[in-house]
Structures are given as C-alpha cells and as structure tokens.
Amino acid sequence: MFLGGVVVKKANIIAAIIGMLFSVVAFVLTFTFKHFKNVPVGPEFFPRYLAVGMFICCAVLLLQNLKVTKDNNYPAKTLSLRDKGMQKMLIGVGIVLLYALLWNVLGFLLISPLALFAMMYLVGMHKYLRMGIISIVATVVVFCIFKFLLGIEMPMGILE
16 A cells, blocks of 8 residues: 555456446346337347446456556556546536436437537547537437347437
8 A cells, every 4th residue: 555545456456346246236237128029139238248248347357456566556546526537527427317317308319419429529529510420420320220220119209
C-alpha cells in the first residue's frame, strides 16, 4: 500500500469482483425478459452474452492482479469530479440512463439517433452533418436488422 492512494492491484481486484457480481445479476435478470412467440432470437440474447463477456473480462482482470508485478504495484489515481474524463463518463452514463428512460416513450427510431449524436459529441466529434448522417444511418441499419432479419419488434413509442 502506498501513502496517498490504493495500490492499482487492490483497485483492480475490487473492480473485478464488483464487475463479476454485476454480470451475474445481469445474466440472471435476462431470464425475466418477455418472450415472444415465433421469434427465434428474443430480447434476452444480446444482454445475456454481454453479461457472459463482462464476467470473462472481469475474471481475467482478477486473475492478472492476484500476482503482484511492477505493472500493477503503483498508486491508483483518485477519482475526482474535477477530472474532465470523469465528467465525460458521468455525462455518458446520464445519456444512457436518459436513453433507457425514453426508449418506450419516444421509440427506438427517435431516441437512438439523438443518443448516438450526443455520444459522438461527447467523445469529441464536431462535424455535425457527418454526426447526423452516421446517427440516422446506424439507427436505420440496426432497426432493419432487428425487425427484418431477426424478427424482433423494436419499440416505436409515439410513432405507433
């Protein structure tokens, strides 16, 4: 342990355990999703595999940090709301939460391009025409894949 901060090894182990617990909870919750008749791939498919992937990544992080090396034996940075990266991360989480809250109200086709545009702006893109085109095209492509290829109904919100 270093004075003034937690060793990165300890922080990584804690983060890995929390991530593994979160992924297990997320995986279990996918079994509560609504099932649709005659739909080969349900809404649980992607989140379930994301949860498995997250669990595997967290397990690798845990295993890598159980052994002390020069790569993981230095002070971890302290979290601060003054840090620009932390501010961007919190804004990104806010965008995702707002997206989730408005998903059923506005529908996939309206809320997705707005969220994508906001995320692109957040990561530093400022070519607004390109951002708008990418947001709209990506939304339409994802919508078509889910609706026509996978047979999964997307929420239409106020467009229904």
